[in-house]
Amino acid sequence: QQQVKQSPQSLIVQKGGISIINCAYENTAFDYFPWYQQFPGKGPALLIAIRPDVSEKKEGRFTISFNKSAKQFSLHIMDSQPGDSATYFCAARGPYGNKLVFGAGTILRVKS
Amino acid sequence: NAGVTQTPKFRILKIGQSMTLQCTQDMNHNYMYWYRQDPGMGLKLIYYSVGAGITDKGEVPNGYNVSRSTTEDFPLRLELAAPSQTSVYFCASTQGTEQYFGPGTRLTVT
Numbered sequence: 001q002q003q004v005k006q007s008p009q010s011l012i013v014q015k016g017g018i019s020i021i022n023c024a025y026e027n028t029a030f031d032y033f034p035w036y037q038q039f040p041g042k043g044p045a046l047l048i049a050i051r052p053d054v055s056e057k058k059e060g061r062f063t064i065s066f067n068k069s070a071k072q073f074s075l076h077i078m079d080s081q082p083g084d085s086a087t088y089f090c091a092a093r094g095p096y097g098n099k100l101v102f103g104a105g106t107i108l109r110v111k112s
Numbered sequence: 113n114a115g116v117t118q119t120p121k122f123r124i125l126k127i128g129q130s131m132t133l134q135c136t137q138d139m140n141h142n143y144m145y146w147y148r149q150d151p152g153m154g155l156k157l158i159y160y161s162v163g164a165g166i167t168d169k170g171e172v173p174n175g176y177n178v179s180r181s182t183t184e185d186f187p188l189r190l191e192l193a194a195p196s197q198t199s200v201y202f203c204a205s206t207q208g209t210e211q212y213f214g215p216g217t218r219l220t221v222t
Contacts (some may be wrong), residue, residue: 006154008153034209043216044202049210089154098209099145099160100157104152104154
């Protein structure tokens with residue numbers, strides 16, 4: 001019930017294309033769903049986040065789509081750029097201790 | 113602000129040795145966390161703290177200990193290091209929703 005399942009494990013996209021990463025969860029007590037971006041040798045950094053009362057949130061080229069009934073959410077990266085090449089983690093916050101449960105991560109490579 | 117700092121950046125330990133990973137944040141955050149990151153496994157929570165003097169176990173606490181004597185510092189102690197503790201360790205802090213991560217410590221146990 002505490003798991004967040006993320007797919008795909010890795011993704012290769014052409015420059016200018018759309019990158020899509022999907023996550024699914026079981027625990028309906030999760031109340032906040034962030035995406036983190038991690039470059040090699042660095043710590044993860046918050047990219048974009050959404051709450052379950054909203055179906056979509058857009059920030060620049062990055063969009064989260066949220067489907068509460070299906071317990072799924074996804075990250076869309078429009079006009080993908082080589083600088084977007086990184087590992088992306090979805091996460092969900094549980095009700096106690098402000099704790100995040102992370103997905104396994106997706107390694108994105110954008111080919112120029 | 114330096115944010116979240118971690119030392120050391122790299123460390124090699126022999127089996128059975130002990131060490132402390134240091135974590136300091138200068139944002140006056142109450143919540144602090146230790147994660148380990150293994151390839152293809154995401155980030156797993158080891159221990160967390162909701163304030164000075166309060167700590168609790170996360171998903172993978174075995175073989176580790178923590179303390180939180182001040183708001184700023186949250187050291188992670190490894191006793192009797194084992195090869196299974198080879199990993200990259202991240203400390204994070206938050207006061208609301210966004211967790212701020214340190215640069216990580218890469219630990220190898222041989």
